[in-house]
Amino acid sequence: MPSGRCGYAFVVFVGATILAILLPAEADASAGEQPVGRRAKFRLPSSIVFALRCNVGLRFLSGFLTIFFAFVLTQHPFENWNHSTTWLLGLVIGAASLGNIIGLGLSSVLRRLNPAVVVVAGLIADVAATVCAALFYSLAVAVAFGLTIGIAAAMGKLALDATIQRDVPENYRTSAFARSETVLQLSWVFGGIAGVALPSDHPVVGLIVLAALIISWTLFVLANRRPTRAHPSPAVDQV
Template sequence: MEGEARPGAGDATTGAGAPEPAERGGARGVAAVGRATGRGVNSAFLLARRAASAEGAGETGLSRLIELHAFNAAGDAAVAISLAGTLFFANPGEARGQVALFLGLTMLPFAIVAPLLGPFLDRFSHGRRWAIGGTMAFRAFMCWLLADAVASGSLYLFPTALGCLIASKAYGVARAATVPRLVPPELTLVKANSRISLSGVVGAMLSAPLAALAVSFGPEWSLRYAFLVFVGATILAILLPPRVDATDGEEEVSLTGRREKLRVPPAVVFALRCNAGLRLVSGFLFMFMAFLLRQHPLPGWEHRSTILMGLVIGAAGLGNTLGIAAAALLRRVNPAVVVVVALVADAIAAVLAALLYGLVAAVALGLTAGIAQSMGKLSLDATIQRDVPDAYRTSAFARAETLLQLSWVIGGFLGIAIPLEVAGHVVPKLGLGILAAVTVGWTLFVLLRRGGGRVEPVSAT
């Protein structure tokens, strides 16, 4: 009859257009998960901010630099994820010659940063906020251009990618030279550097899933996401505290004036030599083990070579994070002792890997190399920040980064040059034995030459 309600018609709970109970329950579950996730992210963010401001870092402004570095690492992670399948190693079967070309290309940013940008930033150290902000803004611009280049396959893909790398290295040396101006009395330089590095690890970990989600729509979208991150980083750089630009007690250097050459302090020379050995081991391990484990997996891992590579190379990444965390937690760290212990530990791990080659030995070598490299680098940074005057500090960092990258490249070249087979037989112990011999020899050289030898100048006129 007219006016009677037909079964199911217009029923708010059982009508055809109404959601089923299971659907309503699912929607409530999703909403609950969303709210819980939001609360978790908010709590984690507040906890991270409190940790960044602890021990006087909030009062001096170091906490702002820590937050800025997290943004920097987040943007770098997005760029790396976007380019991973576009620019470098798109084909997992890359020939050794192409990998060698890649190793050579990694030196190009340092060829510009060391002789040009380092001295330039030193001459204008009173505008370091704008210098750091400029590197961020330049990377944002390059990411926007790079996104268009990736989408269209344009010829300016490589120049824009190189521009991102150069700006990233320029930021690194400018940021490292700025740290001593912001370190509170409660913190040592090693601990301050480790806290900054740890924020970079956290920033990259949080950014990587977002970048991976963006790249699923196309590699250009991850780069556009990176553009937004670097825009935010530019604003954070400009908002750094005024003491970043303080020049009280510092030497004024004119644009056309001449600067006397600064002799590198012996402690810096010693730390550089130790870190050069650590980087050589890292470069060798990455390249040699990547080829070895892909072409000749360990017994029982023949059909799981990718997982095997992930275990060994991933152990190095885990070690790097553990080294940063350990330096952040230790109350007092002597940089001169740390670099020696790190180099000796690498030498011992290389010898054991050569004698006892297997999964455990390879993972132990990767883990040791990661811990040693991170703690050695933090100690080197602290030594330069402590012993090199501010007027030359950026140049010192630029040249140190160039030397360390060169050491990594030499290790990588050595790793791809050593044959994996001799007379038709796989001999992984040959390559690892050469690494052990080189590492032990370099360790002895560094320890015997400690405090001696000619001291090179940091900066030319």
């Protein structure tokens, strides 16, 4: 990424931080709300913990896709695309953006599905897409990889939101949303870090390592799923 764009992004980030600090206290008022935390002794329902863990995997892959392919496609483009790296990056990342739009549309059509089914299906679909990208690395597969990640991320997030709306009492709901969003943002960041850390000189190797990571996470999430509780209980579940 050219230094000019990095500088522009830095200026925007600093400006947004200053504006956030200058917001009046009323913008973050919590009157009448009980926070989700250790002091409140509130336990997130197991259904939300499970959905959030699934979304951690989905968001991790989204961050990885954006950063990893930004390096790979500019430094080691596919054959016959040496002078069109911008188009290459647009195809893969654009496929993920298109996937987000498709995921939003599918969520409205399939809104009667159990949210737990949606998040599991999204995670398994991402596992399959990652394995295919590692085994059959090509432009078409990379585009399909981005499309799958975009669809799964959008549907998984909406399923998580629906689970929070359904299973968290109203006076805890805002804090539950804030907590889940923080976890998902951190997951994206860690995915981006993995995208930088894994070797861009050998994209197949990086994708194989990614496949091992996401398969391990999926097995962990499924193995540690707990029975859904009807009501929250007084302690704190950890994601």
